[in-house]
Amino acid sequence: MSGFLSDLQQAATDAGDWYNRLSTATSTRNCLWDGQSEDGRKHREALGREAFPWEGASDVRVRTVDEICNEQAMLMFSAFTRSRIQATGVNSDDASWGQKVTSVLKYVIWTRMKNQIRRELMLAAQWRQWFGASVVSIMWDQQLRKMEQTVTTEGLAAVLLSQDDLKNPQAVAAGIDAAKQMVLDPAREEQALKVLMGLSEILTKKTARKALDELRATGTTKFDVPEVFAAEPRITALLPMVDIYFPALTDDIQRQPWVAHREEISPEDLEDRINTHGYDADWVAEAIKHKGTRFDAGGFFATNLSLAMRGASYGAQAGRDLVEIFHIYRKTVDDSGIPEIRCQVVSPGVPDSEAKEEPLAFMHGEYPYVACQREFLLRPILESRGVAELASTWQYEQKVQRDSRTDRTSVTVLPPLIVPARRGAGRLRIGPGSQIPSAGKNENYEWMRTPPYDPGSIEIERATERMIGTYFGRMSGEVPSQLTELHQGDLVGGWLLEVRQICSQILQLCQQYMTDAEVSRVAGSLGGRPWQMSAAEIQGQFDLSVEADPRDLNIETLKEKWGFLEIIMKYDRGGRVDYGKLIEYGMAGVDPSMAESVLIPMEAANAKQVSDEQDALAKMCAGIEPPMEPQPGMNYQLRMQVLQQSIQQNPEMQRRIAAQPDTAAMIQNRMKFLQFQVTQQGNAQIGRVGAAPMMGQQ
Numbered sequence: 001m002s003g004f005l006s007d008l009q010q011a012a013t014d015a016g017d018w019y020n021r022l023s024t025a026t027s028t029r030n031c032l033w034d035g036q037s038e039d040g041r042k043h044r045e046a047l048g049r050e051a052f053p054w055e056g057a058s059d060v061r062v063r064t065v066d067e068i069c070n071e072q073a074m075l076m077f078s079a080f081t082r083s084r085i086q087a088t089g090v091n092s093d094d095a096s097w098g099q100k101v102t103s104v105l106k107y108v109i110w111t112r113m114k115n116q117i118r119r120e121l122m123l124a125a126q127w128r129q130w131f132g133a134s135v136v137s138i139m140w141d142q143q144l145r146k147m148e149q150t151v152t153t154e155g156l157a158a159v160l161l162s163q164d165d166l167k168n169p170q171a172v173a174a175g176i177d178a179a180k181q182m183v184l185d186p187a188r189e190e191q192a193l194k195v196l197m198g199l200s201e202i203l204t205k206k207t208a209r210k211a212l213d214e215l216r217a218t219g220t221t222k223f224d225v226p227e228v229f230a231a232e233p234r235i236t237a238l239l240p241m242v243d244i245y246f247p248a249l250t251d252d253i254q255r256q257p258w259v260a261h262r263e264e265i266s267p268e269d270l271e272d273r274i275n276t277h278g279y280d281a282d283w284v285a286e287a288i289k290h291k292g293t294r295f296d297a298g299g300f301f302a303t304n305l306s307l308a309m310r311g312a313s314y315g316a317q318a319g320r321d322l323v324e325i326f327h328i329y330r331k332t333v334d335d336s337g338i339p340e341i342r343c344q345v346v347s348p349g350v351p352d353s354e355a356k357e358e359p360l361a362f363m364h365g366e367y368p369y370v371a372c373q374r375e376f377l378l379r380p381i382l383e384s385r386g387v388a389e390l391a392s393t394w395q396y397e398q399k400v401q402r403d404s405r406t407d408r409t410s411v412t413v414l415p416p417l418i419v420p421a422r423r424g425a426g427r428l429r430i431g432p433g434s435q436i437p438s439a440g441k442n443e444n445y446e447w448m449r450t451p452p453y454d455p456g457s458i459e460i461e462r463a464t465e466r467m468i469g470t471y472f473g474r475m476s477g478e479v480p481s482q483l484t485e486l487h488q489g490d491l492v493g494g495w496l497l498e499v500r501q502i503c504s505q506i507l508q509l510c511q512q513y514m515t516d517a518e519v520s521r522v523a524g525s526l527g528g529r530p531w532q533m534s535a536a537e538i539q540g541q542f543d544l545s546v547e548a549d550p551r552d553l554n555i556e557t558l559k560e561k562w563g564f565l566e567i568i569m570k571y572d573r574g575g576r577v578d579y580g581k582l583i584e585y586g587m588a589g590v591d592p593s594m595a596e597s598v599l600i601p602m603e604a605a606n607a608k609q610v611s612d613e614q615d616a617l618a619k620m621c622a623g624i625e626p627p628m629e630p631q632p633g634m635n636y637q638l639r640m641q642v643l644q645q646s647i648q649q650n651p652e653m654q655r656r657i658a659a660q661p662d663t664a665a666m667i668q669n670r671m672k673f674l675q676f677q678v679t680q681q682g683n684a685q686i687g688r689v690g691a692a693p694m695m696g697q698q
Helices: 002-014 016-029 064-081 092-112 114-131 153-160 169-184 186-197 205-218 267-276 281-289 299-308 315-320 387-413 456-472 481-513 516-523 535-540 555-569 579-590 592-598 602-621 636-648 651-659 661-689
Strands: 084-089 133-152 220-238 258-265 323-333 339-346 356-359 369-373 417-419 435-437 542-547
Touching: 002 016, 002 258, 002 323, 016 064, 016 114, 016 387, 064 114, 064 387, 064 456, 064 481, 084 092, 092 114, 092 220, 092 481, 092 516, 092 542, 114 133, 114 220, 114 369, 114 387, 114 481, 133 153, 133 205, 133 481, 153 169, 153 186, 169 186, 169 205, 186 205, 205 220, 220 481, 267 281, 267 323, 281 323, 369 481, 387 456, 481 535, 481 542, 602 636, 602 651, 602 661, 636 651, 636 661, 651 661
Parallel strands: 417 435
Antiparallel strands: 084 542, 133 220, 133 369, 258 323, 323 339, 339 356
8 A cells, every 4th residue: 555655645745736726716715714704894803903994894705706606517517407418329220229228328317316416416517617627436336225035945955056957846856955954964064154155245154053053943044135225326526636636747537547536434334335345344344443544645735625525514523433445546457468447445544454456347448537627728637727716816806896885885874073182082093983083173073074986996896897707708798698608608518528428437337237127117128139238339339429509598599599490491402301300409408308208219209100090990990980180290191101001911901891881981081181181281392382393293
């Protein structure tokens, strides 16, 4: 572990400027400075010195940085929730399979992961804009619970027999006899204990021996076994050099020799990982003894910022009861000369051992992390500047102007009082309600004349707001709409590129760990094609797109866009527009949830048309005439073809129709109805263009 500590310490030392910027950004957004009071006023008691310009003067908190970060994070998250996620197969024969893959991915993200997507992606977006960069980890997480299992002597036989033997009654009978002999024979006790412990990962040898005694006495026993009740991808927002460490000059996490993910977990969760993650039980017990111990690689600020992320009031107390561990990922070369990533889990409290060390289990072959970076002016991730760093001086300018106007109002409401010198205080103090001794022999009391109203303060603040709005492309009447759209397009476009990488790893984990049964419940029949894939297929079978237009968040802009589309579609003489996809795009722009619920894939839509027309034919053969009223979404041409082919391909039906004049009349009438609707659609086209195609007439 010493080599790891050396690399980690060097990276943290090199990131010293980053920590200073994090500290400043935290103070700027939260409006924190020395000498603050709860009432937003300056007091000598809090400052430790005389307040300027007077006791109780304004000390307002201006939250411009907080507003900008919230606006941009909400825009980014809204764009993702309204985005169109599509998995496209690299090979042409993967088109239909891509639809199933897309359905599974959407189900996992918007149903299984909905809560964590809301929490962790919002955190990642906030930190990206606030500090300049964030990182998202993508893991496969499974949770276990205890379930009591009943085991009989006959049941042990099933463990000892092969699948082929289980199909042979004679082999099963022989296996039951062998299991009974193993249980009852004291000389084979170790073998029996090993078989029992193989049935449950949490069964100790002491408990297994008790279960064996019960088997000998009664032929049955019960003990706890772990059952997986939740298994799904899990994402977590991380703050660079606080929750995740890498070399300070890193510009691409995937190209670095190592990455260290810092995690603080409760002793109970750490014990669960003995079963869920394969942690060494002795190591876990030793690490729990050192809960609260931290390796402060980034200095005092890094540790305290990590605690502050949990909450300023109770962060320190919570950290005291947690165990700090590091997941160290390193790129190495195996014995065959093939590059691989190995994972090692260590803790500062147990420096001489590790919880486990193994190759990365994920077949996608990448570090399970995606960096989110606000700007690209220099290559390193840590050089990206956040809103707090860029807008701090502008926010201070706004504070100065607001403090000055508040203080001027205070003096105007209660001006200083000019009193006779012999009756007033000897020391001159300026402030609301203060007393100023008059010069000369003036014996009168009078209010001090306040300075005339000066609108310059408001103009200065407005000018500052304009600069802020222009720089960040805020939605404001003083910022050109084209500039706002440009900024929003860049913000959303860059964010969705990062989210695409996150979703891509989520999909790859689903391809590796989800079972055929789970997938079939979401995407329907897999047609005999296995869902779980090889590493090569997971790494290169699908291209993923996550696209959204921030302008679609404005319903008026959406209306204008569709107005232009209607004009363009009139010139679609070559039939190049896929109207099915256009409808899907439009529905998603209006309401993504509605689009998911209402729209069905084109293949399913055509299959429904075919099924409905076949049902109509069956009704007519039974003497029931189906309704013949035009309905939106009916494909009359397809229905007419289905009706004709169903009759032509079934000689028995032809004879039945010939023998039943009423049925023949109903079928002929329905053919006329469908043909008329096809003709009407053609007439609408003729009415628009003025003529019908000659080939169509022939």
